[in-house]
Amino acid sequence: EPEVTQTPSHQVTQMGQEVILRCVPISNHLYFYWYRQILGQKVEFLVSFYNNEISEKSEIFDDQFSVERPDGSNFTLKIRSTKLEDSAMYFCASSESGSNQPQHFGDGTRLSIL
Amino acid sequence: AQTVTQSQPEMSVQEAETVTLSCTYDTSESDYYLFWYKQPPSRQMILVIRQEAYKQQNATENRFSVNFQKAAKSFSLKISDSQLGDAAMYFCAYRRKSSGDKLTFGTGTRLAVRP
Numbered sequence: 001e002p003e004v005t006q007t008p009s010h011q012v013t014q015m016g017q018e019v020i021l022r023c024v025p026i027s028n029h030l031y032f033y034w035y036r037q038i039l040g041q042k043v044e045f046l047v048s049f050y051n052n053e054i055s056e057k058s059e060i061f062d063d064q065f066s067v068e069r070p071d072g073s074n075f076t077l078k079i080r081s082t083k084l085e086d087s088a089m090y091f092c093a094s095s096e097s098g099s100n101q102p103q104h105f106g107d108g109t110r111l112s113i114l
Numbered sequence: 115a116q117t118v119t120q121s122q123p124e125m126s127v128q129e130a131e132t133v134t135l136s137c138t139y140d141t142s143e144s145d146y147y148l149f150w151y152k153q154p155p156s157r158q159m160i161l162v163i164r165q166e167a168y169k170q171q172n173a174t175e176n177r178f179s180v181n182f183q184k185a186a187k188s189f190s191l192k193i194s195d196s197q198l199g200d201a202a203m204y205f206c207a208y209r210r211k212s213s214g215d216k217l218t219f220g221t222g223t224r225l226a227v228r229p
Contacts, residue, residue, distance in 0.1 A: 033216065035217070037157075043205060044219070102164060105159035
């Protein structure tokens, strides 16, 4: 069964550094998402992406964050200058076109900011 | 704004027994989707079951079934014949019916299964 894949599985970065989290969505999917989960808390929506542009973003997704689909297969989340509170699990998800299509999640990237 | 509430932070069930996890939500929409996701210690997010709001019939997937009460905005998950592998964090989630809309998650219920 096709899967959403995320790399790396664990990223350790110094505060203030830039980090890029990578995702390869399922190939025929058209909608892409990033969510984050701070340890012990619920999963929170960050951003959705469709047709090469952001469709919706949450208040968490401030100017430090950006997303890109650089080559038709990868979907990246960049955090420009990381803060301690960015430490979390970041999940990528994708879905097919159609309102009844579920989102399929990757295994997540654990981001640790030191 | 839509909200999802899970009032049981932790639940415990004996292996082979049945357990019900509660979820309530708030929305002004009339048509939407509801989901239960399972997150084992590996922290993957695995779709367990989903329900379309306009369908009266409760969804079932093998040992997993839901009790969807639209008027009460309640969406509980019943796990029958609980297995050790069912031990995980369970998240209830809501999504509007629009294509590509985001999921709104509850705070989760941690389920322990006693051997």
